[in-house]
Amino acid sequence: MRQRAIWSAVLVVGLALAGCGSASDSGKSTSSDGKLVVWDWKSGEPFAKSYLDKAKADFKKKHADVEVEFVAQPFDQYYTLLGAAIQSGKGPDVMLFNGGGQIRDRVDALVPIDDYVAEDRQRLAGWEAFAKDGKTYAAPVTLQGYPIYYNKEIYRKANLDPASPATTWDKFVADCAAIAKAGSKCFALGNKEGVGIQFWLSSLGSTTLTAAEYDAWIAGKRDWNSPNVKRIFQTWKEAGDRKMNSDGANSTAMFNDSFALFQSGKAAHVMGLMSDVGHWQDFNEFLTPEKLGVMKAPVVTAGTTPSLPYDGGIGYAVAKWTKDPKVAADLVRSLSSADALKAFYADAGAIAADTTIDVSQAGPAVATIVGELKSGKPALHVALSSKTLDLMGRLSQQLLSGSITVDEVVKQLAASDQAG
Amino acid sequence: MSRLRLGRWLVAIPMSLLALATIYPLLFTANVAMKTRRDYILDRFGLTDALRFENISTAWNSVGMGRYFINSLFVVTVSVLLLLLFGSMAGFALSQLRFRGSSALFLGCLAGLFIPFQVIMVPLARIMADTALIDTYPGLILVYVAQFLPFTVFLMTSYYKGIPPEIVDAARIDGSTVYGVYRRIMLPLGTPALLSVGILNALFCWNDVLMALVMMPSADHRTLMIGVTSLRGQYSDNIPTFASGVLIAAIPVLLVYLFLQRQIADGVAAGSTKG
Amino acid sequence: MPMGNTQPSVRPASAGRAGGAAVTPAAHRHGTRPRRTRGGLGAERYAPYILVLPAVLIIVLLRLYPLLLGVNFSFTGDGAQNGTAVGFGNYRELFGDPLFRTALSNVGLLVLLLPVAVAIPGLLATFIYLRVPGHRFYRSVYFFPAVLSPVIVGAIFNLLLAFDGPLNAVLGSFGVGPVDWLGDPDIAMFMVAGVHIWATFGMALVVFLAGFATLDAALLDAARVDGATLRQVVWHVIIPALSRTIQFVFVTTMIGMLTSMFGLLFVMTSGGPEGSTYLPEFYIWKQQGQMNRPALASAASTILFMIMLVVGLLQIKLLERSGKED
Known part of the structure; x- marks a missing residue:
């Protein structure tokens, strides 16, 4: 009986394989005429549905005969899969990117889209994060920035005025002492992936570096030995030494354990995001809009003016190997069209790249953020290479555990920054 | 004899504790799956306040899990059957038959064992694309078979080495062909090993994410674990839905194991009484 | 296998031979012999080769050949140097990278932990085989962790080992700790390895x-x-008799540790704190994806392959020798 079962199974397998094989011989390569394949990590999420519907409808008006397939990849593996696709030269026609290093490292596989998106230039913000050497490779969908959120309820408990948070670093440190006395932590910090330091660098950058230093940093002329650059890492270390951070920061994931600490009222501040997660919409839900505040960065170096650090968050790009870049670029434009972005803002809680969207309904915190976009500047960490960011993450953990000095940190970062 | 018996009772204590530690995470996952997202964020460790099954249905309905489930079932079943067939054939030949080049072939198979998937990922994807096997079920099945065949051959070879050569010799003297020996003696005798390696292979294939992602770019060709993984999203904090997806993926495997492990145990018992 | 019963009509006419477990093997075989041997002495002579052919073909074409391509790729450059030969440049860069060196020394640590990872399932299987009270129950539940994918195992232990998690709460009630299990570079690697052993011992148990x-x-x-003690039974009866199984578990456990801890690492530590839990596999993933250095990743993969080959073959040799001495 057993033999019969096994041989029959073999037969079934053989037939199945043969069947599949013949059925799929006509199978498509990833791109074909009349069809565009899009890779992203968002389209599977329920909140992206109305956004995609709007974008697809917009695209249909331009190219009714072109079919569009969205493939949601798990974000963890996204760039690994993209790398494999790029190397084998067979991949999607349109793909989603994070702004900054991730897209700049891969422009060899992309088509510059400047000529196609000229009309959208004015309406959308955040183009720089998708540009390299003067060419633009993706159209922004969201803006990503790093505001400092605070919990007004905790301020009240610590006898601090929730309407006027500290404007200088020294006052801020003093406030934190009061907050600690009232039984809360000052910062909800997650630095397991080494991301905490990136937010720190960008959030406090505008009030630690002089305006000239800031612009030079973004332009690629970074002086790691300047006292103000060192100061950023000193305040990071100081916050750790003074126990201002939540416990076990090096083993706490920023996404989303550190945000959960802030949401559940265990810490008074968090350096959060504007889009995706860990942002006003999440915090409003847990703290209520009345208790959620957004503060300007406290001034560390006298004479500096705080500004909101932000860049293009995510954007769609066109692959080099697509049949007709014009059609693909039209899809990219549809994915950044006003109606689609409005839906994305409303459902996903992102600050869309289209700054004409009315956000007045979403509470005071988001109004503050959008109000600061005008004077905002690109974030410092987005200008660094992936390699330097990775190193900075590890060094920041050593700073917290006290096994390295600030001087050594900037020395290593300078070497890495100059090499790459 | 009595000392041995006392020892048995003594080891039962740590073994029970370990059993507890192995059940706990499943209960923990089930507990998380019952919570609302809000409850989870506010208190990660506490017990759920109600038996909620919405998350399970959300997870099932969200990303075409039904389709993925069928895909996984098909791919895993075929892969495992092929693995068992090829693995036991090769294992029998390499362990019981003497022929030129057998040790070289065994080493070749063994070398395959030491290749992490990442190292061959890109070249393999290119080979699959060139042969139009990418994004097809046979393609993914071939990749799974190739990935776990060295393991299977190795296990079957070392298992069959434990079977006294006299059994094969006796059958050959009886006039049975090599194929006859394989079918009528080696396959039945190999049952415990085949079941074990079958379970493990099924588990490896079922839980695989990376190979399926690389080989199956089309959304509707994906497997269950990809569906579960994508429930996590980029930064998604809806852990209860993810936990529900984990349960959906884990429970069938668990049931299959609970069913088959009896057979393994019976096989073990049969083998040991046979002496 | 229910499929067997649904297919008889498809089988060739000679299928009748296989029918009926009641037929005694000898008589059964006798009847078919002539046809068989006439089927070709050649087929019989080449039988071993035919039996190994599918396995060898698949392994050579879909594993060894791509490996060669990968090794070849590791001698080319990344980024601007894409496609040009750089000789051993990638390998030089690897050995100059302190992170990769940490990853290699962690491999050493895991190899040292290997005997523990093999002894635990081995002992448990022995006890189950000896029918300790409740053995059926243990046999069922010990496999539970193995069905969970590493990502979820990692997520669960992340919570259990969190600074404010249950383990520290329990220790705290004894006045110990708290310990930052996953945040202390001296402890984190042991925690990850321990969780990996916990998550996979069920598989080794089955083997x-x-x-x-x-x-x-x-x-x-x-x-x-x-009147042998348990210890003596294990040492003098079970270990010698199971030497091949032990050898197998040793090799596959090593491979599991070196190539399938990625999910755990990713969720539990992301290679941190301070890069202390890097393993080559995680390094490869990071270079391939986030860092966009596929050729460097290939070089790292090649080194990982060499290490596993050497350690694996060494283990097989060592265990074979000790098996013979017994």
């Missing part, structure tokens, strides 16, 4: 249990009659 099928129960009975 051991299969191995017991070939164990001669008479030997055990004899040992018991002689």
